[in-house]
Every structure is written in C-alpha cells, then in structure tokens.
Amino acid sequence: MTKQFIEPQLIKSDLLDELDSLVGQLKNLTAYKPQPFHLQEAAMDARMSDFLELAEQDYIKGWTDCEQGIKHQSGQPQAYNAGYADCYDYENQGGI
Numbered sequence: 001m002t003k004q005f006i007e008p009q010l011i012k013s014d015l016l017d018e019l020d021s022l023v024g025q026l027k028n029l030t031a032y033k034p035q036p037f038h039l040q041e042a043a044m045d046a047r048m049s050d051f052l053e054l055a056e057q058d059y060i061k062g063w064t065d066c067e068q069g070i071k072h073q074s075g076q077p078q079a080y081n082a083g084y085a086d087c088y089d090y091e092n093q094g095g096i
Contacts (some may be wrong), residue, residue: 062081066087
C-alpha cells in the first residue's frame with residue numbers, strides 16, 4: 001500500500017459555523033438526569049399514540065384487503081389479521 005498525498009482543501013465558512021455551533025452544544029450537555037415523571041409519561045403517551053395509529057392502519061389494511069378479495073398472507077401484524085378476520089366474519093354474516 002503506497003501513501004498518497006492529499007491536497008488540503010479549505011472548509012466552507014458556513015460548515016465551520018455549523019461545526020462550531022455543534023461543538024458548543026456538546027460542551028453544554030450535562031450528565032444524564034432522570035426525567036420528571038410527567039415528562040416520561042408524556043413521552044410514553046406520544047409513543048403509544050404512534051403505536052395505536054400504526055395498529056389502526058394495519059387493521060384497516062387487513063379489512064380492505066379482505067374486501068378487495070386479496071388472499072391473506074401469513075406473517076402479517078396482529079392488527080392486520082384482526083381486520084381481515086372481522087371483515088371476513090362481517091361479509092359471511094350478510095354484511096350490508
């Protein structure tokens with residue numbers, strides 16, 4: 001392996017400013033402190049909301065696939081399976 005000389009290049013001033021800002025932010029970090037309970041609860045609620053939204057989307061996808069006659073595939077999320085099964089039961093009970 002041969003050593004190659006790399007010609008130094010100037011760093012753009014806006015990148016230097018951004019780097020300087022990021023270094024400043026790192027210097028201002030403090031050691032990890034446990035969050036107060038209300039902040040932890042708010043974070044948990046936000047994640048739960050995201051989880052429920054994704055589960056709802058899976059359920060709707062399962063129901064829609066059933067309505068459109070798309071064959072059920074194994075390995076789907078539980079909410080998808082529930083939507084597919086509910087649609088299947090609804091359609092077999094006469095539906096609307």
